[in-house]
Amino acid sequence: MTGPGPEGDVLARLFEEERPKLTAVAHRMLGSRADAEDAVQEAWLRLARQGDPDGIANLAAWLTTVVGRVCVDMLRARKIRPEEPYGAHVPEIEVTDDPAAAPEADAVLADSVGVALLVVLDTLGPAERLAFVLHDMFAVPFDEVGQILGRSTDAAKMLASRARRKVRGSHDTAEGRGRRRAVVDAFLTAARAGDFAGLLELLDPEVEWRSYSDQGLTAARVAAAELAVRAQRGARAVASSRPVLVNGDPGVLVWGPQGKLLGLVAFAVSDAGRITEALTVRNPARLASLDLPPELTR
Numbered sequence: 230m231t232g233p234g235p236e237g238d239v240l241a242r243l244f245e246e247e248r249p250k251l252t253a254v255a256h257r258m259l260g261s262r263a264d265a266e267d268a269v270q271e272a273w274l275r276l277a278r279q280g281d282p283d284g285i286a287n288l289a290a291w292l293t294t295v296v297g298r299v300c301v302d303m304l305r306a307r308k309i310r311p312e313e314p315y316g317a318h319v320p321e322i323e324v325t326d327d328p329a330a331a332p333e334a335d336a337v338l339a340d341s342v343g344v345a346l347l348v349v350l351d352t353l354g355p356a357e358r359l360a361f362v363l364h365d366m367f368a369v370p371f372d373e374v375g376q377i378l379g380r381s382t383d384a385a386k387m388l389a390s391r392a393r394r395k396v397r398g399s400h401d402t403a404e405g406r407g408r409r410r411a412v413v414d415a416f417l418t419a420a421r422a423g424d425f426a427g428l429l430e431l432l433d434p435e436v437e438w439r440s441y442s443d444q445g446l447t448a449a450r451v452a453a454a455e456l457a458v459r460a461q462r463g464a465r466a467v468a469s470s471r472p473v474l475v476n477g478d479p480g481v482l483v484w485g486p487q488g489k490l491l492g493l494v495a496f497a498v499s500d501a502g503r504i505t506e507a508l509t510v511r512n513p514a515r516l517a518s519l520d521l522p523p524e525l526t527r
Contacts, residue, residue, distance in 0.1 A: 244273055247289055251296050257362045258300035260351055268299045297359050297377040304355035324519055327472045353392050360385050361392035409498040413479040416504060420464040428457035433505045441510040456507060490516055
C-alpha cells in the first residue's frame with residue numbers, strides 16, 4: 230500500500246488531476262453528488278492499496294474503470310434494497326427558465342447533460358447507463374466500456390445504442406413542453422379561482438405528492454381531492470409567481486406579499502394531460518440551497 234512520502238504525494242497529485250472527470254462520470258451515473266464523491270473516494274482507496282502503482286500503464290483509464298464498476302455496483306445495490314428511504318438518491322433540484330415560453334429550438338441531445346437528463350438516465354439499467362455515459366458523454370472507446378462491464382465491444386455498442394434510443398425517446402420537444410405548461414397553467418388558474426371541479430379534472434385520481442418541509446422530504450399517494458384542497462389553500466398566500474422548469478418538469482416559483490420567496494412547486498404531466506406528480510419545496514434552508522440564477526429571483 231502506498232504510504233506517506235514522495236511516491237505517495239505524486240500519486241495523490243495525479244489522482245487529484247483526474248478527480249474532476251471522475252466526479253463528473255460518477256455524478257452522471259448516480260444522480261447524486263454525495264454518492265459520486267463516495268464512488269471517487271472508493272477509487273482512491275483502491276488505488277492507494279495497489280502494491281505497485283507504477284504497474285498501471287494508463288492511470289486515467291484505470292481510474293475510470295474503477296469508478297465505472299463502483300457506480301454499477303451502487304446502482305445494482307439500489308435495485309435490491311427497496312427499503313431505502315424515499316428520496317435518498319433523488320437528483321439535486323435544478324431550477325431554470327422554462328423554454329416553453331421562449332422561441333428557441335430544442336436543445337441538442339448531446340448538450341442536455343444537466344439534472345433533467347439525470348432524471349431520464351435514472352430509467353436506464355446500470356449497464357445501459359454506464360455505456361451511454363462513458364461513450365456518449367465522455368468519449369470512452371467501446372472496447373474500454375466493454376472491459377469495464379466485462380462484455381464484448383459489440384455488446385457495449387448495443388447497450389449504448391439501446392440507451393440512446395430511450396434517452397431520445399424521452400427528450401421533450403417544444404410542442405410537448407408547451408402542452409405540459411398549458412396543463413400546469415390551467416391548474417394554477419383553477420387554484421387561484423377556487424375552481425375545485427377544474428382542479429379535479431386536471432389531477433390524476435391517485436397523484437403522487439412529494440414535499441420538502443421542515444421535517445424533510447415526504448412522499449405519498451394522495452387522492453386528487455386532497456391535493457386540490459391543498460392547492461386552493463396555498464394559492465391564497467401567493468402574491469406573485471414565475472414559471473420555471475424544475476429538473477425538466479414545468480413548475481413555478483412563488484412569493485408572498487412581502488416579497489419573500491415562499492416556495493417552489495413542480496408537476497409531472499402525463500400524455501393524457503393530467504398531473505401525476507407534484508413536488509413542493511417550502512423549507513427555507515432547502516430553498517436557499519437551490520442556487521437560483523439571478524434572472525429567476527424575481
